[in-house]
Amino acid sequence: MRKVFEDFPLLRRTVDGHPIIYLDSAATSLKPNAVIDAEANYARSLGANVHRGVSGLSSETTLNYERARRRVASFINTDADLVVFTLNATFAMGMVAHGLPTGSGRRALVSSNSHHSNLLPWRERFDVQFVGSDPLSPLSVEEVCDAVERWRPDVLAINWVSNVNGSVNPVAQICAAVRDLGVVTVVDAAQAIPHLKVNVAALQCDFLVFSGHKMLGPAGTGVLWGRREQLEQLRPLVLGGGTVASVDLGGYELRPLPYRLEPGTPNIGGALGLAAAIDYLDSFEENMLLEHQASLSLEIENIFSSLRGVKIFGPFDGATHLPIVSLLSTVDGISADVLCRTISDSSSVMTRSGLHCAHPIFQHYRQMGGAVRISAYLYNSPAEIRLAADALERAMHPFFGR
Ligand code: PMP
Numbered sequence: 001m002r003k004v005f006e007d008f009p010l011l012r013r014t015v016d017g018h019p020i021i022y023l024d025s026a027a028t029s030l031k032p033n034a035v036i037d038a039e040a041n042y043a044r045s046l047g048a049n050v051h052r053g054v055s056g057l058s059s060e061t062t063l064n065y066e067r068a069r070r071r072v073a074s075f076i077n078t079d080a081d082l083v084v085f086t087l088n089a090t091f092a093m094g095m096v097a098h099g100l101p102t103g104s105g106r107r108a109l110v111s112s113n114s115h116h117s118n119l120l121p122w123r124e125r126f127d128v129q130f131v132g133s134d135p136l137s138p139l140s141v142e143e144v145c146d147a148v149e150r151w152r153p154d155v156l157a158i159n160w161v162s163n164v165n166g167s168v169n170p171v172a173q174i175c176a177a178v179r180d181l182g183v184v185t186v187v188d189a190a191q192a193i194p195h196l197k198v199n200v201a202a203l204q205c206d207f208l209v210f211s212g213h214k215m216l217g218p219a220g221t222g223v224l225w226g227r228r229e230q231l232e233q234l235r236p237l238v239l240g241g242g243t244v245a246s247v248d249l250g251g252y253e254l255r256p257l258p259y260r261l262e263p264g265t266p267n268i269g270g271a272l273g274l275a276a277a278i279d280y281l282d283s284f285e286e287n288m289l290l291e292h293q294a295s296l297s298l299e300i301e302n303i304f305s306s307l308r309g310v311k312i313f314g315p316f317d318g319a320t321h322l323p324i325v326s327l328l329s330t331v332d333g334i335s336a337d338v339l340c341r342t343i344s345d346s347s348s349v350m351t352r353s354g355l356h357c358a359h360p361i362f363q364h365y366r367q368m369g370g371a372v373r374i375s376a377y378l379y380n381s382p383a384e385i386r387l388a389a390d391a392l393e394r395a396m397h398p399f400f401g402r
């Protein structure tokens with residue numbers, strides 16, 4: 001794998017003399033210089049609004065914004081007008097849950113490994129049931145088909161990759177299997193897109209959402225993709241400038257896709273940064289990225305399955321899981337929060353502790369004390385995983401044998 005250290009300015013930062021070891025990419029990724037420059041370049045050299053004017057700057061800004069949309073579209077293999085820029089994955093999911101036309105008593109079947117962002121939007125308008133008896137193991141195609149046939153939901157909302165333990169649901173097989181069962185399929189690809197190839201033309205889902213900021217893009221970027229006929233029937237959550245072709249005293253006419261779903265001034269610099277993130281990701285050979293992430297996952301399995309004082313939450317197989325792992329403290333008197341804070345303060349190892357926006361999963365396993373999550377990405381090395389383990393061991397050492 002090409003050395004990327006120099007590309008990420010944050011990795012040059014030290015805290016108390018320690019270089020930062022960033023293992024919190026499942027929350028948000030670091031940004032390479034190319035992304036920072038693209039976002040700053042908007043403010044520095046373009047600066048105008050999009051779709052509003054015919055001045056030189058406005059046209060140039062619009063041209064760049066639409067080029068960014070086409071870049072996202074080519075990355076996931078779709079048409080540009082099916083790519084809706086959003087604030088983040090949560091907002092994109094909310095747009096689907098609130099925008100789908102519903103009658104009374106509509107039902108949503110939600111994968112049990114879901115993040116709150118693929119649960120709460122559904123609960124607001126739908127009767128929700130979970131599918132997946134073991135939230136930290138991949139769904140089986142059979143259990144999903146059984147649940148769909150038994151309960152006849154209108155929507156099946158699946159989280160592709162768990163943000164708790166990096167397990168991967170077989171979304172392609174599931175979407176293909178339920179295709180003819182009359183259910184709208186929605187895929188949360190927030191943790192998948194940083195690591196896996198996402199090809200919406202091959203994936204037989206109806207909607208797919210993801211965050212730009214977890215795949216090296218700027219904060220405040222996300223994407224909603226939908227099949228044309230599905231996006232067209234989505235009711236816009238918010239109307240206003242940018243969404244309408246004409247307005248009179250009695251009504252309005254919506255603009256075509258995707259503009260009807262992008263109210264107001266968008267995050268223009270963010271979109272340009274996201275396109276730069278895609279260019280950056282595409283500059284690596286796909287196999288290299290896959291091999292590198294497999295080496296991170298294998299190191300996670302090797303080192304944490306035998307580390308004294310912590311236990312991996314749920315199954316973790318370095319050969320099949322993405323490099324996201326949650327660790328439960330097994331030492332009396334030392335909580336996940338204390339561990340996270342201690343390794344941050346002592347060794348500048350940045351992780352995340354808590355319930356990871358997945359309270360039902362922690363409730364299911366009665367682990368409400370939470371876990372320290374370690375999530376690695378292309379700028380991490382197996383050596384950093386070992387340094388994180390050393391830092392954890394040092395943090396726990398005074399508590400052993402108490
Ligand atoms: N789904 C999953 C699986 C996630 O991990 C996250 C972020 N932690 C989200 C959705 C929400 O993403 P965003 O912060 O972009 O709204």
